[in-house]
Amino acid sequence: MKGPPGRHEEPKEQLPAVEGVIADAGDLAPGDRVVYPNQGVCRITGVEVKEIAGQRLELVRMEREEDGAAVLVPKGKVPAIGLRKVATGDQIEGVFHYLAAQYDDPELDWKVRHRDNADRLIAGGVLGVAEVVKGLHALSRIRPLPTKEREQYDNARHLLVHEVAVSLGVPPALAEDYVDYALMPPAGVTFKLKPPPKPVELPVRPRRRPAPAAESEDELGLDELGLDLGVEALPEGAADSEEGAEPAAEGAVADGAATEVEGEGLAPEVPAPDELPLPEELPLPEEEEVEEEEEPPRIRRAAPPAPRAREARKPPGEAKPEKPGLRRGRFPAEAPAKKPAAKAPAAGAKAGARAAPAPGKKAAAPARPERGAREAKGTKTSKSGAAKKPSRGSKKK
Amino acid sequence: MIRIVTLERFDEGDIAFLSRTLFQSFGLGTEHAGQRQLPVEAERGDGRYDALALLDEVEPVRTFADDKVLYLTSAELSVQPGPLGEPPCWSYAQYGGEKAVVSLSRFPARGVSETSIETWRKRLAREAIHAVGHLWDLHHCYDARCAMHPPWSPSLPAAPEAELCSFDREKSERKIRLAKT
Numbered sequence: 001m002k003g004p005p006g007r008h009e010e011p012k013e014q015l016p017a018v019e020g021v022i023a024d025a026g027d028l029a030p031g032d033r034v035v036y037p038n039q040g041v042c043r044i045t046g047v048e049v050k051e052i053a054g055q056r057l058e059l060v061r062m063e064r065e066e067d068g069a070a071v072l073v074p075k076g077k078v079p080a081i082g083l084r085k086v087a088t089g090d091q092i093e094g095v096f097h098y099l100a101a102q103y104d105d106p107e108l109d110w111k112v113r114h115r116d117n118a119d120r121l122i123a124g125g126v127l128g129v130a131e132v133v134k135g136l137h138a139l140s141r142i143r144p145l146p147t148k149e150r151e152q153y154d155n156a157r158h159l160l161v162h163e164v165a166v167s168l169g170v171p172p173a174l175a176e177d178y179v180d181y182a183l184m185p186p187a188g189v190t191f192k193l194k195p196p197p198k199p200v201e202l203p204v205r206p207r208r209r210p211a212p213a214a215e216s217e218d219e220l221g222l223d224e225l226g227l228d229l230g231v232e233a234l235p236e237g238a239a240d241s242e243e244g245a246e247p248a249a250e251g252a253v254a255d256g257a258a259t260e261v262e263g264e265g266l267a268p269e270v271p272a273p274d275e276l277p278l279p280e281e282l283p284l285p286e287e288e289e290v291e292e293e294e295e296p297p298r299i300r301r302a303a304p305p306a307p308r309a310r311e312a313r314k315p316p317g318e319a320k321p322e323k324p325g326l327r328r329g330r331f332p333a334e335a336p337a338k339k340p341a342a343k344a345p346a347a348g349a350k351a352g353a354r355a356a357p358a359p360g361k362k363a364a365a366p367a368r369p370e371r372g373a374r375e376a377k378g379t380k381t382s383k384s385g386a387a388k389k390p391s392r393g394s395k396k397k
Numbered sequence: 398m399i400r401i402v403t404l405e406r407f408d409e410g411d412i413a414f415l416s417r418t419l420f421q422s423f424g425l426g427t428e429h430a431g432q433r434q435l436p437v438e439a440e441r442g443d444g445r446y447d448a449l450a451l452l453d454e455v456e457p458v459r460t461f462a463d464d465k466v467l468y469l470t471s472a473e474l475s476v477q478p479g480p481l482g483e484p485p486c487w488s489y490a491q492y493g494g495e496k497a498v499v500s501l502s503r504f505p506a507r508g509v510s511e512t513s514i515e516t517w518r519k520r521l522a523r524e525a526i527h528a529v530g531h532l533w534d535l536h537h538c539y540d541a542r543c544a545m546h547p548p549w550s551p552s553l554p555a556a557p558e559a560e561l562c563s564f565d566r567e568k569s570e571r572k573i574r575l576a577k578t
Binding site for chain 2 (some may be wrong): 092093100137140141144145147150153154157158161168170171172173174175176177178180181182184185186187189191
C-alpha cells in the first residue's frame with residue numbers, strides 16, 4: 001500500500017518558483033553552497049553512484065555546514081526538494097528592509113498560519129523564512145506563542161540567521177544581531193527603508209468538502225445492516241438550513257469548520273443500536289410510557305440491545321416507511337400534539353417498548369429545554385439526542 | 398564548566414554573584430579563571446574594541462572540552478555594521494563556540510548603595526547569561542523577561558531579570574546534556 005505523498009512531492013507543482021531554485025542537478029558542482037529547505041546551508045561535496053534496493057542511483061552528496069551532517073539526494077529529486085542557491089546580497093538587503101518595515105497584521109487563525117509558515121519555510125526562499133520570523137514575532141507581541149510555534153519560530157530564526165551569515169560572510173551571532181536590530185530597533189533609531197520586496201506567494205490549497213452524510217451512509221452500506229444514521233429523517237427546513245450552512249462553514253476556516261461540522265453532525269449521528277429511530281405509529285405500552293415519565297434523564301448511554309430486540313424493532317422491509325414518521329417527529333412544534341399518541345398500550349416486548357421513540361422524545365423535550373432549542377436549530381445532534389431518550393427509558397425496563 | 402576571565406580588576410563580590418547566577422541558570426560549575434590583558438590588536442581608531450578581534454587575540458586560558466570562557470571588560474565594544482547599520486554591542490559570543498565577551502560600558506552606573514549595586518550585578522548577570530546562552534546555541538528570544546532578549550530592545554524593562562524563559566532553559570539543558578562531556 002502506498003502511503004501519502006511526501007512533504008516535498010505534494011505541493012511542488014502549485015508553488016511558485018523562488019529565485020535561485022536549482023532546477024537541474026547538472027548545475028551543481030563540488031564546493032557550491034546551496035540552501036536545503038528546512039535544513040540550512042549545505043556545501044556540495046560531489047556526486048556518487050550507489051545501489052539502493054536494487055536500483056542504481058546517482059546521488060548528490062552535500063554536507064550541512066552547521067554540523068557537518070551528510071545529506072544525499074538523488075539527482076532526479078534535486079528540482080523537487082526546492083534546493084536553492086544562497087541568497088544574494090540584494091535579496092538579503094530586501095530581507096532586512098522587510099524585517100524593519102511596519103507589520104501589525106499577523107495571521108490569527110493558527111491552522112492557516114501554521115500551514116502557511118510550513119510552506120514558506122519549504123518553498124519561500126530566504127524571504128519566506130524572514131516572513132515566518134516576522135509574522136511569529138509580531139504575533140508574539142499580542143500573545144505568547146504556543147509550544148509548536150515557538151519551536152517553528154526558533155527554527156525559522158536559526159535558518160535565517162545562518163543564511164544571512166553565509167550570505168554576508170559574518171559569524172552567525174553577528175548575523176542574529178543584524179536581524180534583531182532590524183526587527184527590534186533600539187529606541188530612537190529609525191531606518192531609511194526601501195519598499196520591502198513582494199511577499200512570497202503561497203499555493204492555493206483546495207479546501208476539503210465534508211462528504212455528504214447521505215452518501216457516506218450509502219457507502220457504509222448501513223441500510224443492509226438495518227442501521228439508519230437518521231440523516232434522511234431531517235425535516236425539509238432543517239435539511240435546507242444545513243445545506244445553507246455548509247458553504248458558510250467552509251468559507252470560515254477550511255479544516256476547522258469542516259471538523260466542527262463533522263464533529264457535531266456525523267460522529268454523534270452514528271447511533272448506538274438502542275438509539276435507532278423508530279416509527280411513532282407503533283403502539284407503545286402504557287406502563288412503558290409511565291415509566292418513561294418517571295425515569296429521570298440519564299447521561300449514561302444504554303448498552304446495545306439484544307439481537308432479537310433489534311430484529312423486532314427494525315425489520316429491513318419496514319425501515320423505509322418509518323422515516324416520514326420520524327421526520328414529522330423532529331418538528332418541535334408538533335411535539336406536544338403527538339404526546340397523547342404515545343400512550344398507546346404496549347405489547348410488552350422490550351423491543352416494542354423501545355419502538356416508541358417519538359412520543360418519548362416529545363415527552364422528554366420539556367424536561368430538557370436545551371435539547372429542544374437545539375432541535376429547533378435543526379442540528380443532527382439534537383435529533384439523535386432526542387431519539388435516545390425513549391430508548392433509555394425503555395432500556396431500563 | 399564556565400570560566401570567567403576578567404580583562405581588568407573586578408570586585409570579588411561581583412564575580413561571586415555572577416558565578417552563582419551562572420551556575421543557577423545553566424547548572425554548570427563556574428569559576429574565576431584569572432585576569433588577562435586587553436589585546437591591543439583589537440583596538441580600533443575610535444577607542445572602541447572590535448569584539449570579534451578581541452576574542453581572537455585575547456590571551457587564552459586553559460580549557461577542556463565543552464568549557465565556555467566568558468571575558469569581562471569595561472571597554473566599549475563594536476562590531477562591523479550590517480545592512481541597516483551597526484547594532485549596539487553589549488556583548489558578543491561565538492555562536493555555539495567557546496568564547497564570549499561582555500562589555501560593561503553600556504550598563505547603568507554601579508553606584509554605591511546596596512540597591513544600585515544589586516541592580517548592576519543583576520544586569521551583569523543577565524548579559525553574562527545572554528552571552529553564555531549564545532555559546533550553547535540559544536537564539537534571541539522575543540520574551541522581554543528572558544535573558545536572551547536583545548539588550549537594546551525598547552521593550553526590555555529597566556531592571557531586567559537574570560533568568561531564561563522556559564523554552565530557552567529547556568533548550569540549553571538539552572544542549573548541555575548532549576555535549577561531549
